[in-house]
Amino acid sequence: MADNTVASVLAGLRRFPDVEAPNLQAWDATDKLLLETASELLTPESRIAVIGDRYGALTLGALAGYGVRDVKVHQDLITGERALRNNAAGLGIDAGFEQLPLGAALFDDADVVLLQLPRTLAELEEAADAVARYAAPDTVLLAGGRIKHMSLGMNSVLQRYFNDVQPQLARQKSRVLIARDAKPVTGPPPFPVADSNSELDLTVCARGAVFAGTKLDIGTRFLLRYVPDMPSVPHVVDLGCGTGILAAMYARIHPESNVTATDQSAAAVDSARATAEANGLAGQITVLQDDAMDSLPDGSAGLILLNPPFHLGASVHAGAGIKMFRAAGRVLAPGGELWTVYNSHLQYLPALERFVGPTRVAGRNAKFTVAVSTPRAA
The missing domain is CATH 3.40.50.150 (Vaccinia Virus protein VP39)
Incomplete structure (x- = not known):
């Protein structure tokens, strides 16, 4: 029964x-x-x-x-x-x-x-x-x-x-x-951990469930090259923020901007909050657990940074990225920009064009592509 x-x-x-x-x-x-x-x-x-x-x-x-x-x-x-x-x-x-x-x-x-x-x-x-x-x-x-x-x-x-x-x-x-x-457990819990990244001069904090832990994943490393070229706007979103490295580095380079670091993972949100605090950026970065920016108003962000996952659980699937592109198309303000880094074999350009708007390639290496999309005029 x-x-x-x-x-x-x-x-x-x-x-x-x-x-x-x-x-x-x-x-x-x-x-x-x-x-x-x-x-x-x-x-x-x-x-x-x-x-x-x-x-x-x-x-x-x-x-x-x-x-x-x-x-x-x-x-x-x-x-x-x-x-x-x-x-x-x-x-x-x-x-x-x-x-x-x-x-x-x-x-x-x-x-x-x-x-x-x-x-x-x-x-x-x-x-x-x-x-x-x-x-x-x-x-x-x-x-x-x-x-x-x-x-x-x-x-x-x-x-x-x-x-x-x-x-x-x-x-x-x-x-x-x-x-x-x-067994009896003594001492503090093992997580979150905090490591100093000398390449970025940044303290990165991570809970156990966060992708890449305190390490800098190679897609984020490539997108970081372009942060100085990104526009300075009042409100920026780091979508799928993980440990908050992109949010922290943008906030540091653009101190006049307010950054929302958002992720669907509670562990990522805790990690990004700890990263912001560890680097003296808590006043500039707001951390939010959300599903693809559901709680953010339409047209409220002048810039969105995105390193989308290409796995759903154990399956390779483009659905997570497509969902984020749709969300970016809604949340971007007129004239705003979505900067996306992705594995080049995924060929996301047509999807970015469809769900956000006109898209250009800002850079490409052997593994990754960085694309810049602007919302289509209403």
């Missing part, structure tokens, strides 16, 4: 407001395997903490399939948070879960933690530290992932925080690691 209910829940899930396409699914085999593995531990009295529930499969599967009445969930992406609420409403589940940051409140009274394994060891370490630091010592962690994305390094990270880590048999190309008996 529970399996049928879970299957019904999974079948009803959507990714919206994240990008949707026929080849993009709102759940994967790991979600199903984690729920099946957890079923041996769950009762209606169980209190579950969930980390990394992309669109609500784990949270809603536990509530509907196993009668659990108390689930606390942390999702890094604002699109995931909204999708969970949308899916809950669509399934008629109006209670039983609470969305929280990665911190002590998430693990209050939890006896089981479900974790969709992240892609990076840094993000896994931040999650494992939080479980060991804040959950009760007898709390059981079930960490699951697709085998092709798992590594022995993940076992090693968990073994630093738990005395007992047991890999389970693989099923449907997924595997669950069961971690028990958390």
